[in-house]
Structure formats: structure tokens, C-alpha cells
Amino acid sequence: xxxxxxxxxxxxxxxxxxxxxxxxxxxxxxxxxxxxxxxxxxxxxxxxxxxxxxxxxxxxxxxxxxxxxxxxxxxxxxxxxxxxxxxxxxxxxxxxxxxxxxxxxx
Amino acid sequence: xxxxxxxxxxxxxxxxxxxxxxxxxxxxxxxxxxxxxxxxxxxxxxxxxxxxxxxxxxxxxxxxxxxxxxxxxxxxxxxxxxxxxxxxxxxxxxxxxxxxxxxxxxxxxxxxxxxxxxxxxxxxxxxxxxxxxxxxxxxxxxxxxxxxxxxxxxxxxxxxxxxxxxxxxxxxxxxxxxx
Numbered sequence: 001x002x003x004x005x006x007x008x009x010x011x012x013x014x015x016x017x018x019x020x021x022x023x024x025x026x027x028x029x030x031x032x033x034x035x036x037x038x039x040x041x042x043x044x045x046x047x048x049x050x051x052x053x054x055x056x057x058x059x060x061x062x063x064x065x066x067x068x069x070x071x072x073x074x075x076x077x078x079x080x081x082x083x084x085x086x087x088x089x090x091x092x093x094x095x096x097x098x099x100x101x102x103x104x105x106x
Numbered sequence: 107x108x109x110x111x112x113x114x115x116x117x118x119x120x121x122x123x124x125x126x127x128x129x130x131x132x133x134x135x136x137x138x139x140x141x142x143x144x145x146x147x148x149x150x151x152x153x154x155x156x157x158x159x160x161x162x163x164x165x166x167x168x169x170x171x172x173x174x175x176x177x178x179x180x181x182x183x184x185x186x187x188x189x190x191x192x193x194x195x196x197x198x199x200x201x202x203x204x205x206x207x208x209x210x211x212x213x214x215x216x217x218x219x220x221x222x223x224x225x226x227x228x229x230x231x232x233x234x235x236x237x238x239x240x241x242x243x244x245x246x247x248x249x250x251x252x253x254x255x256x257x258x259x260x261x262x263x264x265x266x267x268x269x270x271x272x273x274x275x276x277x278x279x280x281x282x283x284x285x
Contacts, residue, residue, distance in 0.1 A: 016118045030195060035179065066252075073167070090183050
């Protein structure tokens with residue numbers, strides 16, 4: 001029997017996830033403000049979570065949702081560490097612009 | 107159009123608009139608030155997909171933890187002045203990254219329409235989950251039995267992340283005294 005996702009088509013959910021993922025990717029490429037970069041990383045992680053959950057419902061398996069249960073705390077930990085790094089960096093640079101990330105180059 | 111489909115489109119459009127605002131707004135605080143909108147619509151999408159535990163966790167962890175963290179950092183760094191990076195971006199670079207993101211996206215969307223997704227189903231149909239006691243119970247049973255190793259590893263990771271971020275962001279007293 002063809003599995004229905006109760007009126008929500010799988011392709012639409014995956015499309016939404018893909019669109020948001022690439023909006024986040026575009027944000028990482030374009031924006032120079034470090035805070036916004038970290039927010040775009042969170043956007044990408046969320047899009048991947050949506051894809052996991054969509055497949056978990058389509059295949060009627062719990063593996064996708066279990067993966068999301070681990071992606072969420074890892075994303076939280078990574079954003080906390082990233083913001084800590086940002087604070088430490090800001091103390092010297094006094095700005096959140098990525099053009100200031102030059103000490104290794106100079 | 108059924109109710110579920112209507113709400114699916116509503117949450118999807120809100121999520122996409124919110125993510126566009128995150129990327130395109132100049133003020134970091136506007137971006138943070140648009141991120142809250144994105145997380146709420148994602149939570150709605152998870153609820154529509156019958157993933158109730160993840161919908162609740164999304165609100166608790168992401169909207170209630172990570173965005174609060176961002177806002178605290180914006181407050182500490184006083185970075186709420188409108189960002190000046192937009193005028194300095196080369197139009198060519200904007201165009202290039204926009205076109206590459208759009209082309210990769212359209213490649214993916216094309217394959218989503220053409221691919222036949224597998225129908226070999228696992229055994230957790232909605233009736234089965236309902237009968238067992240609900241999404242949360244089923245997920246937590248799986249979490250503490252099959253996925254116990256990643257669970258413990260994640261708790262260790264969170265501990266390390268807490269120690270690391272506190273160490274990195276605290277002020278070091280100057281220890282330049284020579285004896």
C-alpha cells in the first residue's frame with residue numbers, strides 16, 4: 001500500500017528544507033557579520049533536521065527522529081562554543097566584521 | 107484543500123520568509139527575531155509531521171536557548187548597530203553566490219520531483235505509535251535502548267562544550283609580573 005503522509009507530500013517537505021538550506025548557504029557566502037554567519041549555520045542545521053523528520057515519517061522508521069534528537073544538542077553546543085569564540089575574538093578586534101579576521105594572514 | 111495542507115503551506119511560507127529576513131536584514135537583532143519566527147514555523151512543521159517530541163524540543167532548545175544566547179551576545183558586544191557589510195559587498199560576489207545557490211537548489215528540486223522514494227517501510231506506522239503510547243514514549247524507549255551510546259556521548263559533548271565556551275570567553279587576569 002502506498003504510504004500517505006496524511007496529505008503532506010514528501011517532495012514538498014524536502015523542497016522546503018532544501019530552500020531554507022540554500023538560503024542559509026547564501027547567507028554564509030554573502031554576509032560578513034559573524035553573528036549573522038552563526039545564525040545562518042543554525043538555519044542550515046534546521047533544514048537538515050526537517051529532511052530527517054520528513055523521511056522518518058515517510059519510511060515509518062524512528063531512525064530519522066533519533067538523529068534529530070542528537071543533532072539538536074550538538075547544534076546547541078556548537079553555537080555556544082562559536083559565540084564564546086566570538087566574544088573572545090571581539091575583545092581584541094572590537095568589531096564583528098569578518099574583515100578583521102586577518103591576524104593569521106599578516 | 108485540507109486543514110493540514112493549509113497549515114503546511116502557511117508554516118512553510120513563514121519559514122522561508124523568515125530565513126530570507128535572517129539573511130537580508132541589516133540589524134542583527136532583526137535577524138535574531140526572524141530566526142525566532144523560523145524556529146516557531148519549524149516547530150509547527152514538525153507537529154504537522156506527527157513528530158511531537160521534536161516539535162517541543164525545537165521550541166525549548168532552539169527558540170528558548172540558542173536565540174536567547176544570541177541576544178545576550180548581541181547585548182554584551184553591543185553589536186545591535188545596523189551592520190555595515192552590505193554596501194561593501196561586491197555586486198559580482200552577490201550575483202555569483204546567489205546564482206550558485208539557486209542552481210544547486212534547482213538541481214535538488216528537479217531530483218526530488220523525478221526520484222521515486224523507497225516504499226520499504228519500517229514498522230512504526232502511526233497506528234503502531236498510537237497503540238504503543240504516543241510519539242514521545244516510543245522515541246524515548248528507542249533513545250534509552252538502541253541509542254544509549256550516542257546519548258551518553260552527547261552528554262559528554264555538552265559538558266566539554268560548556269567547559270570550553272566558559273574557558274574561552276572569560277577574561278584572563280594579566281599575569282605579566284616578573285619575579
